[in-house]
Amino acid sequence: MKRIIPTAIAVAVGIVTLLGYFIDRGEFKVPQLVLLNWATTLAAVALLVGIVNLLRVHAAKVGASNVNSFYSLLLLLTFFGVVGVGFWLGPAGAPARWVFRYLIAPTEAAVGALLFFFLVFAGYRLLRVPRSPWWAAPVFVVVALIVLIGLAPLTIPGTEALGGIHNWIVQVPAAAGARGILLGVALGVIATGLRVLLAADRPYGD
Amino acid sequence: MSTDALWRISTDGPLGLAVVLLFAALMAGFALFARRARKGTTPRPPAFRPIEAYSRLPRAIGEAVETGRRLHISLGSGSVGASDTASILAGLTIVEIVAQAASASDKPPVVTAGDGTASILAQDALRRVYTRQNLIERYDPNAGRLAGATPLSFAAGAMMTVPDETTAANLVTGSFGTEIALITEAGARAGITQIAGAGDPTAQALAYAGADHPLVGEELYVAGAYLRSFPAHVGSVRAQDAMRVLIVVAIVVLAIARALGLGTP
Missing domain, CATH: 1.20.5 (Single alpha-helices involved in coiled-coils or other helix-helix interfaces)
Incomplete structure (x- = not known):
């Protein structure tokens, strides 16, 4: 029974969603949309579970004090800092927007810019190996x-x-x-x- | 029906459903044949063209077990439920196969994902393997982990996993964009064996440049057939080949019809 119920749910949900995609009629489209909305809500909950997992992994790394523990500590501090700013001053408030515009976006852009250099090295290695x-x-x-x-x-x-x-x-x-x-x-x-x-x-x- | 009318056929209507049903019927038929071939008096392994990445994987697992190091499997930054789902599911098949082969090791594989649902599925895949092998006490929920919630933060997290976990091989198989180059670079700097594949053609080109053993095109989706000869996977590979032949014939016929001016006003 532990195998049958999840399998039956997965197969039924998959078939209903697939039929809604191929057959443009209300009786197929409405259940598809309901199921997709459920999936979106479940994905949001799964993200929260994933974030708790991320914090546990990095907390363990700080405790183990290896070479890169500092980065794990930095991740924990910035996580709680950003979440704190969002909770107390509002996610759409000026401080939260400042964090996104002047800290998170430039940092990600900088990591993205590294791609070019890594690709040059990859091209060079490709010729050697x-x-x-x-x-x-x-x-x-x-x-x-x-x-x-x-x-x-x-x-x-x-x-x-x-x-x-x-x-x-x-x-x-x-x-x-x-x-x-x-x-x-x-x-x-x-x-x-x-x-x-x-x-x-x-x-x-x- | 004119060729112009044929070009206008939408694949998200009943024709699309008919193609999917034909694909499913072919898969079921070929899977049945594969099951019979496997259980027959003289079982024959399925014959496929060799894929270097899958030929090299058992050796990479063996080296990791012998040297007491981990394997890092990255599922990518895509989300389950979006268009990347199949690539993540293909990566999860590799997670199960690798975890099963490396379960005897003191250092079980570590799986990174860029999506909450994918990280939970990775944990579940690892737990399932250890439960089946009566080694549940070795299961570590933190071995399946969310590395970051955006593509670049995920890549940064996955890059750090390579040196932090003393990995012996980097298996970058799942849903990736250009950030795949960052993860394969981390593996190249560590000098470890790298296998990489993705659904996105841009990511495939970057994987070709960055990894030792790239998976091109549909190669990412055939791990179960190549590494374990699962009948359902063998059946799906045969069905893919049959559908490919049908598509090639359709393209050639329509191209000739077009060149001859058939159906044009």
């Missing part, structure tokens, strides 16, 4: 360089022809390859969803 087939990595790096130069706002003398090559790469082989990959991903996504709907996969319960 042999990978099968041997020509794939050099082709990947050369194409990435041509596309980058083609996207540059300033024209680099002697690279005018690369603009045409860039357009051809983006419109023909890259578009064809991306569509092939997306087709494969779509089939994989449908198969994964169907396995849950047919109760062949049960990522819940025992």
Whole structure:
């Protein structure tokens, strides 16, 4: 019974939601919307559970006092600081907006900006480490360089022809390859969803 | 029916439902064949084209167990219930397989997620494995954890997990965007084996550049068939191949019809 009830709920909810997506009639759409609203509420509760878990993990790291304990301590302090500001002065108040605009947004932007440097290192490593087939990595790096130069706002003398090559790469082989990959991903996504709907996969319960 | 009319067919109507039902019927049929092949007098393992990442994974697990280090599995920053659900479920299949193989280790795998529901599902997957193996006393709820609630804060949290938990391999398999490059960079700096795959094509390109063994296209979704030969997973791989052939035939026929000017006004 411990297995049957969650499986029956998952299969029934999945089928009702799927039918609401494919059949545009009120008797299918209304239950779908109700279930999606329930899912949104449950996801919010799950986020709270996840945050408690995050705090427990970092509290344990502070207690263990390893090399990176300082960052865990910083996370706990900033978490309670930001939550405190939100609770006492209101989530839409000026202090909360200041925290988001001048602390959280710039910090995330800075982490995002690191991506460029990491990608350059990744490209370099790609050429150093042999990978099968041997020509794939050099082709990947050369194409990435041509596309980058083609996207540059300033024209680099002697690279005018690369603009045409860039357009051809983006419109023909890259578009064809991306569509092939997306087709494969779509089939994989449908198969994964169907396995849950047919109760062949049960990522819940025992 | 003209080719123009064919291009206008919407996949979110009854035709879409018919395609899904055909897919389900093919999956069920192939799964039945796979089950028979598995239980027959001379069981035959399914023959698939080799995928380097899955060929390398058992060795990575063995190395982690032998050296007393952890495996880090990252499910990504996507949310369960949104369009990323399938990628997260595919990552959870890998979590179960890896946790089962590494359950003998003193250092069980650690799973990071960027969504509350995904972190709970990860904890549940780990608990299920330890319960099945009568090792529930080894289960640590903190082994499945929320690393951050936004893509970049999640990436920052997952990056720190690699050095903090003395990991032997980084399995970055789930729903990712460009932040996948940050996590694979942390693994590259630690010099550990990395397997990476995502549903998003941009993330796949970054995984190709950053990981030792990238999973491209639908390879992320076939772990159960490759690593455990689960009949339902084997059936779904065969059904995917059958549907792919049907789609290719449809594309070729429609392209020829278009080139010949059939159906155009």
